[in-house]
Amino acid sequence: MLDIKFIRENADLVKKSIKGRGLKLDLDTLIKLDDSRRKALSELEDLRAQKNKANDEIAALLKKKLDVKPKIASMKKTADRIDRLEDELKKIDAELDKSLLAIPNIPHSSVPVGDASCKKTVRSWGELPKFDFKPVTHIELSRHLDIIDFGRAVKITGSNFVLYKGWGAKLERALINFMLDLHTKKHGYTEVFPPFLVNRVSMTGTGQLPKLEEDMYRLKDDDLFLIPTAEVPVTNIFRDEILNEDDLPIYYTAYTACFRREAGSYGKDTKGLIRVHQFDKVEMVKFVKPENSYDELEKLVRDAEDVLQLLGLPYRVAILPTGDLSFAASICFDLEAYAAGTDQWLEVSSCSNFESFQARRANIKFRRKDTKKLDFVHTLNGSGVALARTVVAILENYQQKGGSVVIPEALRPYLGGQEVIK
């Protein structure tokens, strides 16, 4: 969330940001609401100061065993006024909170302004695979190799769920282990394994709520949500905490399953592994000092790229335009891996800097060593990487004539040295 003071002092910038994201929000009403809040609050504080003073006086009179009745009678009136004002303020606060939680983060100045068509590729890596036959899709390959059973997953759960089998299941597990090992051993992350269910406060802390409730799986009886990404539980590890400057930066990596209802996306990419309701992902999350967050973002993107390079998957890195940026992000780089069978660039990672937006919502601070002052941390996260689509790219790019698939070298130690799935 944005600082109300910042909004007040930079109303034009915030309006521009909302417009750039293609949203419509009434900022003027919010600012007026804030004005009336501050007015009511200062009046209330004056009254409370009166009350506190009178209470001390009553206590002093009692000590001297003097009559306190007149004092109490006059205090009752003040107390009534305080009650009324408190009720009023409570209503204003609730409304203001609601409005504030609906305001998205302000895009970084380097983010291109525009809708999805303004996405810009900033660099690319690797050669597109060449075939002396017509490459097929991962759907055909997995059917042929009997490594993914789409049909039975529908029976067990419903459409767009997946049942991995045999080498498919092993490949999934190998990828998870490979990525976790890479990030912990080479990139300096600490592995965590968080809950897959989180409460409403956590969901609000990272910015999924209140806006995206319909995209989440929710357990009604407990008001818990299945996580759409490890970002939610991992970022909330430090909710309502004050970290030491020396503790920063903190790098966490986590494997979790991710659950997304994908409401409203029916008809889009609904075949195969590209858009599913449950997928595995290894996530990287950073808590850093504000002055370092853009360097840290650069490193985070490189850490994600390292995964794709070691897997030998050609990819490109794109910067998302304002209209495509997620609610809480200041800036976001997508990694898109090429998949030969479907001839598509698949988004396998989003690396974002949220600056202090999530830290403010989730109340994550740190104390500076020199000034002893508190400051919000900056939070960042990126997929490192999302599995289902990476499996698509591996199967389709490493396929051979006849439908066998070569296993990328980096994964072979995790698959007992196996070289080919056939």
Add this chain to the structure above:
RNA sequence: GGAGGAGUGGCUGAGUGGUUGAAAGCGACCGCCUUGAAAGCGGUUAGGUGCUGGAAGGUGCCUCAGGGGUUCGAAUCCUCUCUCCUCCGCCA
């Protein structure tokens, strides 16, 4: 799921209606002492937010798990929620 107990500052822990935003101890930090350190001695040591100040600071309000209530006045009384502990039940 049932029964009981408990939630106070970085930690331990006092506090059952009126200078208690909170004793005491520990820890941490600063200073004195010391060649250096320890010990000893002295001091500082929650967060939020408003006003004021260049800053240091000063000052108002709020916060003793969270919400609601009683009262002129609540850490203290009532109530709901949450969390933790103990015992029982169920269970991977």
